[in-house]
Amino acid sequence: MEYRSTGGAVDLPALFSDLVRCETRLYNALNDRLRERHGIVTSQFEALRHLRDHPGARVADLAAEFAIGIGATSKSVDRLEKQGWAVRQPNPSDRRSSLLTLTEDGSRLVDAAEETFGDALAELIGATLDNSSVAALARALATLRSALEDNRIGAPTG
Numbered sequence: 001m002e003y004r005s006t007g008g009a010v011d012l013p014a015l016f017s018d019l020v021r022c023e024t025r026l027y028n029a030l031n032d033r034l035r036e037r038h039g040i041v042t043s044q045f046e047a048l049r050h051l052r053d054h055p056g057a058r059v060a061d062l063a064a065e066f067a068i069g070i071g072a073t074s075k076s077v078d079r080l081e082k083q084g085w086a087v088r089q090p091n092p093s094d095r096r097s098s099l100l101t102l103t104e105d106g107s108r109l110v111d112a113a114e115e116t117f118g119d120a121l122a123e124l125i126g127a128t129l130d131n132s133s134v135a136a137l138a139r140a141l142a143t144l145r146s147a148l149e150d151n152r153i154g155a156p157t158g
Contacts, residue, residue, distance in 0.1 A: 026124055033120045038113045047076060048110035051086055056099040069156040085109060
């Protein structure tokens with residue numbers, strides 16, 4: 001199946017395959033690096049970073065951000081709590097939900113891991129693509145993500 005535009009034909013199934021395989025390999029490489037240096041995996045790092053950057057987020061906010069189900073998100077937060085990196089606090093405006101906060105240990109961990117994360121991305125992406133290619137890719141993916149999110153395409157149902 002080809003998609004034709006003013007720039008020529010594109011094999012969309014091949015594009016999809018490349019996109020998914022790149023994401024998987026980048027994610028796995030980041031997992032390895034973060035696990036080796038900080039004892040966490042990419043999903044934990046992303047959750048901790050989101051909580052640092054969005055104080056008072058709820059489990060539902062994390063689920064929406066990462067397009068995963070509420071149940072899986074809640075279990076992930078349980079694991080962060082068990083490690084002493086995050087805590088749930090009562091939500092004063094909605095007793096049915098909790099507000100999530102990083103602990104001091106969680107804050108220190110995410111700050112330390114962020115440098116490793118950034119260095120690994122620069123190495124994995126920057127060593128392969130030039131700045132203009134990275135910028136074009138970033139714009140294209142941001143546009144695609146925005147369209148998918150605005151239209152609630154691929155949002156989990158539970």
